[in-house]
Amino acid sequence: IDRNYFLLTRKIKSRKASLFLYPLIVSIFFNFKRIIRNKFLTISHGYSCPFYKNDLLIAHGNMKCYFETINQTEIKNFSGSGITAFYEKCSGRLSKKIWAVSKKVMQEWVDLYSVNTNKICVVRNYINIDKFNQLGPANSKEIIFVGRLEKGKGISELIDICTTLSGYTFHFVSSIAPTAELYELSNVKISIGVSYESMPDIFKNAKVLILPSKYEGFELVTVESLCCGTPVVGYNVGAIRELSTENYCGVFMVNNKDDMISKIEYIMSLPDREYHNLRMNIYNNRDVFSDVCYMELLKKEFRCGN
The missing domain is CATH 3.40.50.2000 (Glycogen Phosphorylase B;)
Structure with a gap:
């Protein structure tokens, strides 16, 4: 579900307000569907559904580690990056299973978000190698x-x-x-x-x-x-x-x-x-x-x- 799925998030022009509200709305939406006993599998990415027990969370990185590595300073709780990191932490704590794209990302979620190691494992990205199948010339410069x-x-x-x-x-x-x-x-x-x-x-x-x-x-x-x-x-x-x-x-x-x-x-x-x-x-x-x-x-x- 992207931001255009909900009328409210389509109306919001502020990027920070959208960042704050969209994950909340998604969480409420799925909790409501669960209450009325709809059966479905939820696969979430990063921070997008922080207050719901996702069946699977895919972690492509870690916002807290990213921000502090790039800026060499601690993340501020109420900044856009801080809100994202908080939502990621909540998602990690509540999700039933997490797939991290690398060993380093897995360790970041364990160390920085206190995620249980028993529910997180490494599943790397892949590509369609039939599309990237062109061997280049030896004299390229x-x-x-x-x-x-x-x-x-x-x-x-x-x-x-x-x-x-x-x-x-x-x-x-x-x-x-x-x-x-x-x-x-x-x-x-x-x-x-x-x-x-x-x-x-x-x-x-x-x-x-x-x-x-x-x-x-x-x-x-x-x-x-x-x-x-x-x-x-x-x-x-x-x-x-x-x-x-x-x-x-x-x-x-x-x-x-x-x-x-x-x-x-x-x-x-x-x-x-x-x-x-x-x-x-x-x-x-x-x-x-x-x-x-x-x-x-x-x-x-x-x-x-x-």
């Missing part, structure tokens, strides 16, 4: 970034990286407009609002995907890039953290901006044959992200918390 051009995604570090590596071509794909400072960089191409259907070509034609994000849950851009055979360089967050720990081919986890610059230069300087072999190894291991593997994971984890 483009370095790509895919994501929102904002603080949490490491925009300041992106600018520094592009400035330092002025001899390379960068392509930023985003849903929001960049800062004026990014527009001034002559080695950066920017694409806004690229359709999902066009993304396989973006990944296929890239030499490497970079991700200087400060926080991620289990970001799909990493998975989509790998499924096209394109290596990924990023910090100790999200899918990069999980896959690097498992020694997944083509995932290069770095500690800081200087390490990222060095790793980018290393990948860009690989001989064509060596780089081609790297892409082939990445591509040939992509079945782990398929819907078939996802369904097997669901069968295995569905009983957690029972």
